[in-house]
Amino acid sequence: MSNTSFSKITPDDVLHLAKLANLKITQSESEKYATQIASILEYVKKLEEVDTENVEPTAHISGTRNVSFKDGSIGSTPIVKSTLKTKKLNDKIYFSSSK
């Protein structure tokens, strides 16, 4: 992508992002956030200076690999059972939500 779009973000862009993130924000909030987000994006632009060709990205930092549960080690834990007792449950399986 082109980097020219860095730090150009309009209140309409913010309203669109809010929709994607399922957040309700007002027009005046969108203006405030647009200015603030633009200044943050302007700040992070400095990363363009760093040469990252042939550099692998880091996701997990302390070297744990191929972690999987042993068969039968977790199963139906007390945690699953107690979580299903959550107040908003209407019976054993389904959650009730407001309309």
Add this chain to the structure above:
Amino acid sequence: MELHKKTIKEIRKLIDTKELSPEEVYSYYFNRIKKDNSKLNAFVTVNETPKIDTKLKNKPLYGIPFSMKDIFMTEGIRTTASSNILKDYKASYNATVYQKLIDNGALLIGKTNNDAWGHGSTTENSAFGPSKNPHDPEYIAGGSTGGEAVALASGMSAFGIGEDTGGSIRFPSSMCGTIGLKVTYGLVSRFGAISYASSLDTVGPMARNVEDIATVLQIIAGNDPLDATSSNRVVPDYSISDDFDLRGTRIGIPKEYFSEGIDNEVKKTIEYSIDKLRKEGVEFIEVSLPMTKYAIAVYYLIAVSETSSNLARYDGIRFGNDRSNFEEESKRRILLGTYTLSSGYYDAYYLKAAKVRTLIKEEFDTAFKNVDALIAPVSPTPPFKIGEKIDDPVKMYLSDILTVSVNLAGIPALALPSGTTKSGLPIGMQLIGKQFDEKTLINIGYKYEQELRTQNSDLRN
């Protein structure tokens, strides 16, 4: 008796010899909460009635009251993340760190205030209002684990558990003059801790002295099958070694951590601590970490991206209130993270940041070939006033400039008091170590504390 000035082991001994009962210890701290909490706003929830189980009387933390940042699941006691989304939420299971502590006899006295979801450096983003610095209530307590540092500095709890994603244990420890350990990523289970940025989040102990940090770390460290990112290394013995000698210890001074933008009083105070350590035989070597200037940019891109994803689960359907209850700073971070993860922007922001993160990690690896630890200030400035930076996110984010690199590299750092400003506000320093080498930091920190800490850097009474 000033119980809050004693170590966990000393209090434990008083209980063992029946000089004090666990109930008496608990009410000592509880009364201090009653006396000061309304003024300092350290606690979100206080637990009036401890469940003392005498079957645990031989356990190392039996009868010791502790507090936790309010992001850890505690069955039957509300867990709010200091957000209106979860203000009435009661977890149905326990975080591993909490389970380990109560299994060892510790008693949860309360859950402490933080910036909602860990989003902040001052606790001003809490739904329950800011915590106040006990040294001067007009000043920030630091964040995001601010309430915890306040509770410890004012002796309302014997030890604490915090969570550090970009400095959230170290920064408030520095602001309040207490001690906090940011552990190696994966050393302590994150199961049941509300996620902020999953590749950076770490759970660690907070205390009023280094020995207590070691005592608590011994219990909470170790693999947890419920947290796939927790390390399966064997946990070493963290207790203080009597034969540890500062002579021969090599500590690096990263010049970028003492350069432009660092307050003079902060610099002078840390340099004074360095001088004292040098007199004890520590060898200091100047090192350079030139990637430091990119750390804030990398950190905020990774953190907002991951938090926008993590907070997507709070839809108000299964638990908690709906998304209109997010606090302003959280909305800002969710929006920004939604943007940086968007199709077409992911490569330029998240992926780019993840690559620069690799370079930051490599730079630390190189530095640690020559030194046992690094020393640096925790914060570029002493505590500032509540409200001073709240409207300027970039300025606020820059408060974390000296702490975030450690999270990006997954390495441990111990924050401890270095001295105070002329007006008596705390200034903290951090000892930064190699991955899984908390033991060295604890031993250096302990020696420093025992032999070198000046009277005026001592905690509030």
